[in-house]
Amino acid sequence: MLVLLKNRTLYMKKADINFSEPLNCPVRNILDRIGDKWSLLILLVLEQEDVLRFNEIHQSIGDISQKMLSVSLKNLEADGLVNRKVYPQIPPKVEYKLTDLGKSLIPFVNALSDWSKQHMDTILRNRTAYKKKL
Amino acid sequence: MLVLLKNRTLYMKKADINFSEPLNCPVRNILDRIGDKWSLLILLVLEQEDVLRFNEIHQSIGDISQKMLSVSLKNLEADGLVNRKVYPQIPPKVEYKLTDLGKSLIPFVNALSDWSKQHMDTILRNRTAYKKKL
DNA sequence: ACTTTGACTTACCAAAAGTAAGTAAATATA
DNA sequence: TATATTTACTTACTTTTGGTAAGTCAAAGT
Numbered sequence: 001m002l003v004l005l006k007n008r009t010l011y012m013k014k015a016d017i018n019f020s021e022p023l024n025c026p027v028r029n030i031l032d033r034i035g036d037k038w039s040l041l042i043l044l045v046l047e048q049e050d051v052l053r054f055n056e057i058h059q060s061i062g063d064i065s066q067k068m069l070s071v072s073l074k075n076l077e078a079d080g081l082v083n084r085k086v087y088p089q090i091p092p093k094v095e096y097k098l099t100d101l102g103k104s105l106i107p108f109v110n111a112l113s114d115w116s117k118q119h120m121d122t123i124l125r126n127r128t129a130y131k132k133k134l
Numbered sequence: 135m136l137v138l139l140k141n142r143t144l145y146m147k148k149a150d151i152n153f154s155e156p157l158n159c160p161v162r163n164i165l166d167r168i169g170d171k172w173s174l175l176i177l178l179v180l181e182q183e184d185v186l187r188f189n190e191i192h193q194s195i196g197d198i199s200q201k202m203l204s205v206s207l208k209n210l211e212a213d214g215l216v217n218r219k220v221y222p223q224i225p226p227k228v229e230y231k232l233t234d235l236g237k238s239l240i241p242f243v244n245a246l247s248d249w250s251k252q253h254m255d256t257i258l259r260n261r262t263a264y265k266k267k268l
Numbered sequence: 269a270c271t272t273t274g275a276c277t278t279a280c281c282a283a284a285a286g287t288a289a290g291t292a293a294a295t296a297t298a
Numbered sequence: 299t300a301t302a303t304t305t306a307c308t309t310a311c312t313t314t315t316g317g318t319a320a321g322t323c324a325a326a327g328t
Contacts, residue, residue, distance in 0.1 A: 026250035027178060027243065033257070035169065037316085044161060048136040054275050060136055065317050070276060080260030090325045091273040101253060101260075108249070109161060112242055116160035119235060123167070126214030126235075171285085188306050199286055204307060224294045225305040 033079055038064055038072045040109050043098065046082065047106045051097045081105065167213055172198055172206045174243050177232065180216065181240045185231045215239065 034040055038061070045060040046052055052060070058069055073096060076082040081102035087093040098106075168174055172195070179194040180186060186194070192203055207230060210216040215236035221227040232240075 024254065026247045026254065027175065029254050030246050030250040031171070031174060035171065035174070037165070037169065040165060040169070041161065045136050066276070067278090067318085068316065071316090078261050078264040079257045080264075081257075086275095089274095090323080092275050092323090094275060101256060104253070105249070108242065108246060111245075112164050113160045115239065115242070116164040119238070120158065120160065120163050122235060123163075123213045123215075127212050130212040130214075200307070201287085201309090202285065205285090220306095223305095224292080225303085226292090226307080228306065 033075070033081075034105070036072070038068055039076060040105075042069070042072055042076060043081065043102055043105060044109050046096060046098050047103065047109075051095050054094055054096070057096065076102070167209070167215075168239070170206070172202055173210060174239075176203070176206055176210060177215065177236055177239060178243050180230060180232045181237065181243075185229050188228055188230070191230065210236070 034043075041061055041064075042057060045057055049056070049060070054069070054073075057073075058064065058066060061069070064072075073082060073084070077084050080099055083097050083099050085095045085097075087095070168177070175195055175198070176191060179191055183190070183194070188203070188207075191207075192198065192200060195203070198206075207216060207218070211218050214233055217231050217233050219229045219231075221229070
């Protein structure tokens with residue numbers, strides 16, 4: 001049986017896993033970084049506009065709080081997906097743009113977007129039918 | 135400027151959006167469904183094993199709580215990504231498997247997994263370097 | 269002297285997720 | 299006869315995460 005423990009992807013029983021050996025589960029690894037509510041959305045708007053300031057991202061996404069934008073950008077920057085450039089001015093000016101690594105994730109977002117365009121009708125119909133059954 | 139409001143993807147300023155017209159933002163639409171902590175992981179283990187019972191999924195993932203597994207499966211079922219088959223026995227037996235719609239999402243997960251295998255070293259190095267700078 | 273500007277941070281509150289215990293009904297065991 | 303076991307959950311409670319609103323900093327404009 002496939003076992004997807006926190007940092008492992010192994011075809012073995014839980015009992016047989018050597019916990020001291022630090023293998024990694026690749027799916028977990030990305031999901032830990034971009035599998036949240038805002039990261040992919042931020043990458044997407046940055047890709048569209050090339051360079052954006054904090055408030056511009058904030059307005060583009062519309063319903064992200066400043067706090068979460070700040071936290072999310074910091075994580076994306078720490079992972080090297082987004083570049084942060086500060087201009088020493090007052091009032092401050094900070095520009096964000098994708099790194100090459102960040103850009104390399106965009107095709108996935110677009111592919112997911114296409115999938116969504118194709119299948120969202122079906123999903124919404126499924127969900128309506130499901131609710132009726134309850 | 136690209137605006138990614140809750141249910142919209144529009145190249146226009148926020149002020150110019152007609153809020154009464156119900157357009158949809160495809161990226162938001164999928165993220166609302168699979169952009170959480172567990173959904174993709176559940177789809178992945180189901181794909182590997184074809185059919186699994188509740189406790190088998192639970193053990194495969196390892197650190198999901200029963201509560202969240204229950205909630206997540208219900209959502210995946212409602213959206214038509216997972217099929218749920220109940221055998222009227224005691225003790226109960228319930229089998230889960232992917233629908234065709236659910237299966238069609240697997241290539242994205244695998245692609246992300248490949249990306250992760252390729253780039254996770256870089257990301258971890260980036261993060262280490264970032265921490266040092268602080 | 270007071271307001272505005274931009275990129276945040278902080279304190280406080282609400283929502284989501286984790287933990288542990290409980291439920292149901294039949295069969296197996298003591 | 300009483301108790302334990304089995305499976306797929308649910309419920310009550312706690313912790314963590316996320317959202318809201320207000321505050322900060324320093325200079326330039328009114």
